[in-house]
Amino acid sequence: MQGLMMEQPLLVASLLVHAERHHGAQEIVSRRVEGDIHRYRYRDLAQRARRMANALAGLGVQPGERVATLAWNGYRHMEVYFAASGSGAVLHTLNPRLHVEQLAYIIDHAEDRVVFFDLTFLPLIESVASRVKSAQIFVAMTDRANMPETHSLSTKLLCYEDLIDANSDVFDWPLLDENSASSLCYTSGTTGNPKGVLYSHRSTVLHTYAAALPDSLNCSARDSILPVVPMFHVNAWGLPYIACMVGAKLVFPGPALDGESLYELIETEQVTLSAGVPTVWQGLLAHVDALGRAFSSMRRTVIGGAPCPTAMAAAFQERHGVDVLHAWGMTELSPVGTVCSLKAHQLTLPQADRYAVQAKQGRAVFGIDMKIAGPDGEELPWDGNATGDLLVRGPWVTRQYFGCDDESPLRDGWFPTGDVAKIDRDGFMQITDRSKDVIKSGGEWISSVEIENVAYLHPKVTAAVCIGARHSKWDERPLLVVVKKPDSALTQDELLAFFDGRVAKWWTPDAVVFVESVPYGATGKVLKHRLREQFADYFLPN
Numbered sequence: 371m372q373g374l375m376m377e378q379p380l381l382v383a384s385l386l387v388h389a390e391r392h393h394g395a396q397e398i399v400s401r402r403v404e405g406d407i408h409r410y411r412y413r414d415l416a417q418r419a420r421r422m423a424n425a426l427a428g429l430g431v432q433p434g435e436r437v438a439t440l441a442w443n444g445y446r447h448m449e450v451y452f453a454a455s456g457s458g459a460v461l462h463t464l465n466p467r468l469h470v471e472q473l474a475y476i477i478d479h480a481e482d483r484v485v486f487f488d489l490t491f492l493p494l495i496e497s498v499a500s501r502v503k504s505a506q507i508f509v510a511m512t513d514r515a516n517m518p519e520t521h522s523l524s525t526k527l528l529c530y531e532d533l534i535d536a537n538s539d540v541f542d543w544p545l546l547d548e549n550s551a552s553s554l555c556y557t558s559g560t561t562g563n564p565k566g567v568l569y570s571h572r573s574t575v576l577h578t579y580a581a582a583l584p585d586s587l588n589c590s591a592r593d594s595i596l597p598v599v600p601m602f603h604v605n606a607w608g609l610p611y612i613a614c615m616v617g618a619k620l621v622f623p624g625p626a627l628d629g630e631s632l633y634e635l636i637e638t639e640q641v642t643l644s645a646g647v648p649t650v651w652q653g654l655l656a657h658v659d660a661l662g663r664a665f666s667s668m669r670r671t672v673i674g675g676a677p678c679p680t681a682m683a684a685a686f687q688e689r690h691g692v693d694v695l696h697a698w699g700m701t702e703l704s705p706v707g708t709v710c711s712l713k714a715h716q717l718t719l720p721q722a723d724r725y726a727v728q729a730k731q732g733r734a735v736f737g738i739d740m741k742i743a744g745p746d747g748e749e750l751p752w753d754g755n756a757t758g759d760l761l762v763r764g765p766w767v768t769r770q771y772f773g774c775d776d777e778s779p780l781r782d783g784w785f786p787t788g789d790v791a792k793i794d795r796d797g798f799m800q801i802t803d804r805s806k807d808v809i810k811s812g813g814e815w816i817s818s819v820e821i822e823n824v825a826y827l828h829p830k831v832t833a834a835v836c837i838g839a840r841h842s843k844w845d846e847r848p849l850l851v852v853v854k855k856p857d858s859a860l861t862q863d864e865l866l867a868f869f870d871g872r873v874a875k876w877w878t879p880d881a882v883v884f885v886e887s888v889p890y891g892a893t894g895k896v897l898k899h900r901l902r903e904q905f906a907d908y909f910l911p912n
């Protein structure tokens with residue numbers, strides 16, 4: 371047919387080409403593992419990514435082969451992002467918080483050819499190297515002067531800056547099939563064995579468009595973006611790609627994720643938008659509040675990966691004038707699924723009602739469709755009450771795990787998220803639990819998340835986790851595991867009384883256990899199953 375549009379494939383490299391041509395002078399600032407601050411511009415990023423693409427070709431990396439990274443958020447990591455995906459290889463980001471055995475399993479499962487790593491992770495790489503068969507080359511992401519002494523890797527170890535220096539910056543990004551693979555990320559394994567999710571060029575670019583929208587993460591050329599969420603966790607929620615698309619300044623925190631370091635970076639680089647899991651923001655807020663500081667530039671923060679407690683949203687918004695964007699997603703969704711941007715009629719709601727909306731995970735961004743289903747798969751109404759399994763579909767939702775060709779996770783074309791949710795009339799979805807975290811008391815569901823939310827409102831609570839413990843009469847009853855604020859006296863009775871009027875009487879936990887700390891997994895989420903194992907029989911007679 372005449373008069374149609376150009377057939378240009380949607381490719382990851384095109385984001386970099388755009389950033390170089392249209393935002394070449396925009397800055398990328400990184401706190402390095404070496405301790406100092408590094409700054410350069412998009413045009414430097416693009417030039418070095420081309421050098422690295424030539425280096426990968428020189429190392430014999432073929433199209434479709436996996437190139438792994440074990441690295442913090444920083445400019446060299448970003449260069450490998452584009453060098454690998456742009457040249458037709460598959461970027462595989464490894465999570466350094468995983469156990470060495472799990473890492474070795476993932477590297478071999480993905481058949482990674484080359485592993486790039488930050489110096490921090492040398493001991494990990496040394497242990498992994500002897501366990502893996504696939505990876506033959508390890509690249510230390512540093513310069514010659516900082517190259518480590520290591521005997522176990524002697525024949526396989528290369529220096530990143532040597533590769534950059536030795537290769538030309540002339541490289542034509544190939545015209546790939548937009549449906550070919552661009553990157554690979556394994557789910558963090560809070561549920562069973564890690565599974566690989568393979569993103570395509572097309573899914574990545576479409577996700578980038580959608581995630582940048584005003585009612586999504588709301589990113590523009592006027593932003594200075596601090597992705598605290600790691601680049602090894604679902605591509606830092608897509609922010610490196612989004613920043614290229616919109617021409618935003620990027621600020622990378624490297625390994626320094628404590629409140630003091632983050633605050634310093636936010637202020638010196640005049641960060642306007644940050645993104646991370648609630649655990650990280652707890653540290654930042656504690657630091658800022660303890661010193662009585664304020665944010666001079668930060669206007670918005672994206673909180674996701676785990677529920678954002680209302681107390682945290684209130685602290686950011688009321689004390690610091692920072693808008694909270696509560697978002698929900700999954701590795702399998704690239705990851706953005708819903709974002710809690712208010713609709714016009716919600717702006718004038720009384721404060722308490724607005725917080726009730728903000729506690730929800732939000733509405734679907736265009737591209738994602740969602741529904742909730744009952745036990746027999748029947749679709750449930752969007753009335754804000756009916757609760758069921760959350761299912762999604764869309765062009766950046768996985769249809770199959772990497773290397774599992776004969777099994778599909780889909781149900782009639784929908785991906786079951788493993789989350790349990792309700793959806794209100796405005797289309798705002800609220801996670802009430804992960805399916806296996808739901809507490810079933812006398813056949814009725816109790817939302818562990820809602821109980822935790824209440825506990826977090828208590829001023830003497832630092833961390834709260836609600837689990838179902840076996841009960842002779844009710845099958846399960848809620849048990850609240852709590853870490854107290856340092857030096858504060860808090861009793862079980864005081865905390866349980868706090869639930870009066872805040873949740874239904876039968877939802878109030880039967881008991882509180884005070885602990886020194888709760889276990890966190892590789893992506894900063896509480897490992898509830900560990901606590902469930904530890905306290906499974908808490909209510910049963912000995």
Ligand code: ADP
Nearest residue numbers: 557558559560674675676677697698699700701
């Ligand atoms: P994993 O499933 O391995 O933990 P993901 O990082 O992909 O890895 O986590 C996705 C899950 O995290 C979701 O299915 C959901 O249970 C939880 N999650 C993500 N964002 C939120 C949020 N804003 N509120 C509640 N839960 C969330």
